[in-house]
Amino acid sequence: MTGTSASTRLIATSALLAVRAIRRHVLRSFLTVLGIVIGVFAVVTMVTLGKGASRSVHDEVSGLGANVLTVLPGTAPGRGGGGEAPPPFKLEDVDAIRDQIGGVTAVAAQAQVSATAVFNAANWQTTVNGADNAYLDAQNWAVTAGRRFTGDEEKAGKSICLVGSTVAKNLYANQSPLGTTLRLGSISCTVVGALATRGQGGFGQDNDDAVIMPIKAVQRRLTGNREIRAIIVGADPAYDSKDIQQSIAALLRERRNIRSGKLDDFTIFDSKQIADTLASITGTLTAIVSAVAAISLLVGGIGIMNIMLVSVTERTREIGIRLAIGALGHEVMLQFLVEAVVLSCVGGLIGLVLALGASIGLSRLLDLPFVFDPLTNLTAFAFSGLIGVIFGYFPARRAASLNPIEALRHE
């Protein structure tokens, strides 16, 4: 008999004995591995949900379009400032950004006002964005039905509009909005196009709850002024959006005569930065929760050691019998070690199955995508086996070192 086949046989024998011992004490075995079950379950569920959340953030951001910078007048909340309201932007600012900053794909001025949209008997409170085709380009926002504005219509400021999917759903139900006349506050406009659904924005707002009109029409007929409330800048993904952000800031400081040492009186939001921040928050939270869950895995391992030690004491006589009829020390040791590993692996498997069910259910409940990560599952399983080896070793060694005469005398 070769050494390999002998040791294979030894392990097979140990596995057989271990499985028999576990079967003989089903309830105790289950209680032994409960800690591992809960530990693996908690870790895998948390990691899976965390990955789902990250994926969800990622998806939302790619839905926003390549990379969008939003320039708003005023300081970001929390940065102090206050005092008199900062001046709005001018159309020339928009042109300057378009002409002087590299790496921008589209620059659009935006005027914004809330209005009640009415169609037939239905009405819906929404936001009217005064913009142009560059606004759609900057955000990769497609028109799914109908058409965009023409250059002439933009210049003339005609009363036409594009409706977002939330508005369309609430006012038109299943009917096509194209060609209908929509009342927005005190004016009316003809719907020429329907916009693609973009989903939730980085701040949780509904991007599709909007109507877009040529900016001149909005300024003239709804806001009554020529103020530009925001500049939307599409960034070329080949460029670092941070550089673009700095260039725009420098340009606007110059145009708005802000002396050096004074704070900006405008704020630039970068969709990529927001997404990165959200993703890193999600990642950190996942890591923290998983770490807490991992502690229960450790506790589970100690539980196994505890019960295995009790088991060795309780089965002292059995060990004595085995040794007396000719079991070698390392055979007894291997039996107990394999028993611990089999137990913890079974516990790990149960934990994985429970985690799979819980992750699918919770993902649905929390409206997150379910991301099955084989590596996470494999790692958790391997880790549970490792715990069996580590915490099974000490009890197994104790079993193997028993004196057969004393073990047989043990009551």
Add this chain to the structure above:
Amino acid sequence: MIGPGQVPLISLVGVTKRFGTGEAAFQALKGVNLDILRGDFMAVMGPSGSGKSTTMNILGCLDVPSSGSFVFQGHHIENLGRDQRALLRRRHLGFVFQGFNLLARTSALENVELPLLYRGEDKRARHTMAMAALDKVGLAPWARHTPAELSGGQQQRVAIARAIVTEPAVLLADEPTGNLDSERSIEIMELLTDLNRNSGITVLMVTHEPEMASYARTIVHFRDGMVDRIERKAA
């Protein structure tokens, strides 16, 4: 009496055993000389503390002498290590205990198969040999029963089946009838006698009861850590 041409199966010469050290030291054996012939049925008797259990542990390779020599089948084994003694037990010795010592919640068959498992027999061979051993002790129909479902006498017979399943040279029985009533005791003694006569197994048995010792061919009396006297029955 041992004839001049006969080589004993087991030979103890000047065996001593000392437990503990210093003040608490206890001399359990003070020089035991004993020859055991192949095919003998030997009863070991003596009061508690006379050294009979210590001698049996040494003969069973569960313990080693402090000094003296222990020859088994012509080999000196007094200095063997733990694993070597285990291998010797596995190949040549069978054990029967007063308390039966079967694995609980384990069928008679699996109990009897246990020594074969450590010998590396495959599943089919294990089953065949274990069933044959159970048949020998008259318990083949009870193979699937666990110890809790068997009477004391039946449990001891399962234990005997486990001891003989490896076809050992020597069967060591430590008060095998100590937990049984007289009727079951007689059954067990008859079984041991049968194994000794018809299967050629050398039987070494510790007992307190002269009635049980009377089944043996040789009776060794221990006193104060030494062999006091040996009775041999005419064949």
